[in-house]
Amino acid sequence: MALKLRLKPCERVVINGCVLQNDNRRHTLTVSNFAHIIRGSDIMQEEEADTPVRRAYFVIQSMLLDPGAAEQYSSIITGIMAKLYNAFVHPEMQDRIMQAMQNVSERDYYKALACLRPVMQYEETVLDGAKRRHDAMDEPRVGG
Structure with a gap:
């Protein structure tokens, strides 16, 4: 098709x-x-790869953009994805990470990137929540 x-x-x-x-x-x-x-x-610039999932996305994107260098990135992405899988306890995110790795092994890098986009959104939500909690702890207390 x-x-x-x-x-x-x-x-x-x-x-x-x-x-x-x-x-x-x-x-x-x-x-x-x-x-x-x-x-x-959809192309991420290197300076935008500032979180673990974004770094994984960037490496897979590099494999897509430069198929000749894909082999050298293979062991790098395997290590990054293993760490991500262990870091995310959310089953849906783990499934997406596993599917992304399956796509990488099949050299279907675009599908791997598509699998990681929701994981990036989830990561951003988690990081934003952690930042808000951290900022709230830093605010001075009134009347205490």
Whole structure:
């Protein structure tokens, strides 16, 4: 089954490591066979990889963008994902992490990234809650 990519004006897409950029009009590309594809808007910059799950996402993204270097990242991502699996006690998040690893082993990096997106959202929620609790502890108490 073919994949149809509807590109917005000036949108970028990476296909098998090749960066394509649309012109000033909407356009549809049809990809007729398997390819490693990621939209420019889904590409994380290295400085954004500032949490454990985001670092995992960035490494898998690097495997997608540079298939030639994917082998060298293999042991790195295995270690990161094992630590994530042990750190997250939420069964749904563990399932998503395991599915992401399965996708990596099948070299379907885009699906692996898709599995990690909800884990990133969950991680952000947990970190925000911890920050709010920490900030609340730092507030001066009135009348005490």
